[in-house]
Amino acid sequence: MTHHPLSPRLDHCPESLPREAYIDPRWFAREMETVFARQWQCAGRLADFPEGQLRRLILGNMPVIVIHGEGGIAAYHNVCRHRGAELCAADRPVGKLITCPYHAWSYSAADGALVATGPARPTADFDRASHGLLPVAVRQWQGFVFLNASTAEVPLAADVPLATLDNWPIAGLSVGHLWEKELACNWKVFWENYSECLHCPGIHPELCEMVPVYGEGIMGASEALGWTPEQPVRRNLREGAESWTPDGKPCGPVFPQLTQEERQRGYSFVTVWPSLYVVAHVDYVRAVRIVPLSPERTRLTVEWYFPEATLAQPGFDAAQVASFAKTVLMQDGAAAEMNQRGLSSPAFIRGRLMPEEYEIDRFHRWLLKAMAAAA
Numbered sequence: 001m002t003h004h005p006l007s008p009r010l011d012h013c014p015e016s017l018p019r020e021a022y023i024d025p026r027w028f029a030r031e032m033e034t035v036f037a038r039q040w041q042c043a044g045r046l047a048d049f050p051e052g053q054l055r056r057l058i059l060g061n062m063p064v065i066v067i068h069g070e071g072g073i074a075a076y077h078n079v080c081r082h083r084g085a086e087l088c089a090a091d092r093p094v095g096k097l098i099t100c101p102y103h104a105w106s107y108s109a110a111d112g113a114l115v116a117t118g119p120a121r122p123t124a125d126f127d128r129a130s131h132g133l134l135p136v137a138v139r140q141w142q143g144f145v146f147l148n149a150s151t152a153e154v155p156l157a158a159d160v161p162l163a164t165l166d167n168w169p170i171a172g173l174s175v176g177h178l179w180e181k182e183l184a185c186n187w188k189v190f191w192e193n194y195s196e197c198l199h200c201p202g203i204h205p206e207l208c209e210m211v212p213v214y215g216e217g218i219m220g221a222s223e224a225l226g227w228t229p230e231q232p233v234r235r236n237l238r239e240g241a242e243s244w245t246p247d248g249k250p251c252g253p254v255f256p257q258l259t260q261e262e263r264q265r266g267y268s269f270v271t272v273w274p275s276l277y278v279v280a281h282v283d284y285v286r287a288v289r290i291v292p293l294s295p296e297r298t299r300l301t302v303e304w305y306f307p308e309a310t311l312a313q314p315g316f317d318a319a320q321v322a323s324f325a326k327t328v329l330m331q332d333g334a335a336a337e338m339n340q341r342g343l344s345s346p347a348f349i350r351g352r353l354m355p356e357e358y359e360i361d362r363f364h365r366w367l368l369k370a371m372a373a374a375a
Contacts, residue, residue: 002225003225003226003227003355004222004227004228004229006222006229007222007223007227008220008222008223008358008359009223009225009355009356009358010353010354010355010356010357010358010361011355012355013352013353013354013355014352014353014361015350015351015352015353016350016351016352016353016360016364017188017350017364017367018349018350019343019348019349019350021186021188022186022188022189022295022296022340022343022344023186023295023296023343023344024295025294025295027295028186028292028294028295029061030371031060031292031367031371032060032061032292033060033061033374034060034370034371034373034374035060035274035367035370035371035374036059036060036061036274036275036292037059037060037061037062037149037150037374038060038148038149038150038152038154038370038374039148039150039154039273039274039370040139040146040147040148040154040156040272041059041060041146041147041148041274041275042144042145042146042272042275042276042289043057043066043145043146043147044144044145044289045143045144045145045175045303046073046140046143046144046145046171047143047175048145049066049068049073049145050068051068051069051070052068052069052093052094053067053068053091053092053093053094054066054067054088054091054092054093054094054098054109055067055091056078056088056089056090056091057147059136059147059148059149060149062077062149063077063078063079063086064076064077064078064136064147064149065077065078065087065088065098066138066145066147067094067098067109069094069109069110070110071110073138073140073145074109074110074111074112074135074138075135075136075137075138075147076107076112076133076134076135076136077133077134077135077136077149079134080100080102080103080105081105081114081131081132081133081134082100082102082103082105082117082120082131083102083103085100085101085102085103087100087101087107087133089101094109095109096108096109096110097109097115098133100118103117103118103119103120104116104117104118104119105117105118105120106118107132107133108132111132112132112133112134112135113129113132113133114128114129114131114132114133136148136149137149137150137154139156141156141162142162142165142168142170142171142278143170143171143172143173144276144278144287146272150374156272157272158270158271158272159269159270159271159272159273159359159362160269160270160271162270164268164270165268165270165278165280167255167257167258167259167262168255168257168258168268168280168285169255169257169307170278170280170285170305172307173284173285173305173306173307174305174306174307174308174311175303175304175305176284176304176305176306176310176311176318176321176322177303177304177318177319177321177322178301178302178303178304179300179301179302179303179322179326179329180299180300180301180302181299181300181302181329181330181333182293182297182298182299182300183297183298183299183300183333183336183337184296184297184337184340185296185297185298185333185336185337185339185340186292186295186296186298186340186343187274187290187291187292187298188363188367189298189336189339189340189343190290190298190300190332190333190336191273191274191290191363192339192360192363193332193335193336193339194271194277194332195357195359195360195363196219196356196357196359196360197214197217197218197219197356198217198354198356198357199335200214200215200217201214201215201216201217203331203332203335204328204331204332206324206327206328207328207331209238210237210238210241210244210248210324211236211237211238211266212238213234213236217356218356219359221233221234223356235264235266236264236265236266236267237266237267241266242254242263242266242282242283243266243267243281243282243283243284244266244267244279244281244286244324244325245283245321245324246320246321246323246324250282250283251283251284251306251310251316251321252283252284252306252307252309252310252313252316253283253307253309253310254282254283255282255283255307258282262282263282266281266282267279267280267281268280273363273366273367274290274367275289275290275291276288276289276290279325283306283310284304284305284306284310284321285304285305286302286303286304286305286322286325287302287303287305288300288301288302288329289301289302296340296344300329300333302325302326302329304318304321304322304325306318306321
């Protein structure tokens with residue numbers, strides 16, 4: 001049986017990335033220099049950057065500072081233009097100036113311009129205007145803040161159009177539950193696990209009961225052999241379920257702007273490589289941020305966002321709502337760590353992807369292209 005031309009299935013079994021991509025510190029360093037420093041990386045939510053505060057972050061291997069001033073969010077490299085000293089060693093309130101603690105060069109917090117050179121008195125050949133702070137690009141989408149240290153104009157894009165989530169009021173939602181987890185795996189191993197469902201029947205019994213098509217080892221009906229576009233569209237969730245909650249019922253008011261198709265779908269994923277995916281349900285939204293810590297360590301930060309009306313319900317327990325997805329994430333984490341242990345074996349050289357792993361193949365091609373372009 002063959003697959004339809006409109007099916008996303010691969011028509012071949014490509015090679016995976018080599019073993020060193022998951023364990024080699026040199027490969028990891030190149031990723032930090034060429035991907036995490038030069039692609040859009042989610043730094044958090046706008047609420048994570050209070051007005052009047054300065055925060056320190058790392059983009060790949062580049063220390064940066066993020067400032068929420070009167071004009072909004074701005075970001076700069078955490079480097080003084082005098083002799084390269086670290087400008088800020090800790091998060092702190094910020095006024096009109098950012099002053100280097102080494103030789104007192106001062107910069108405008110509003111636009112990064114050099115304002116003063118401390119006790120130094122430059123000569124006429126010194127161009128003050130060309131010695132402002134080095135900027136880091138900032139974009140906002142649905143209340144998320146993205147940073148990019150590249151000087152090139154790189155559009156903020158996802159695996160599907162960002163407009164996919166236009167009917168969800170994500171920017172106005174509040175964090176109801178936060179969960180962080182450090183995994184003993186390479187960051188790509190987590191993304192690869194996220195990008196296929198061949199593992200679902202053996203790893204996710206609860207999820208397969210909630211989303212029956214996952215129990216077939218595929219992420220959507222179009223992946224099945226024999227699928228044609230004329231086949232009727234099936235509901236993603238099991239009969240009687242409307243959301244990813246322990247009982248399948250909405251935990252609060254359903255978002256009013258959703259279309260019937262969006263409600264019937266039950267969930268909508270948007271993935272922004274390399275650091276974020278967002279899952280929008282009919283009643284709440286979940287976001288997972290990925291931060292590589294080393295070649296074999298990765299930190300997940302997961303937040304569940306709810307309308308204030310939902311959080312204000314008597315007896316509402318956001319942790320209980322989050323428990324279903326948390327169970328799935330813990331299963332994914334254990335699978336990723338198992339995968340990493342096997343990848344570490346000298347016996348493994350590189351693998352072969354199956355036709356159902358088209359998203360992993362796309363991720364690998366995106367990664368290699370981003371590394372080559374930046375290099």
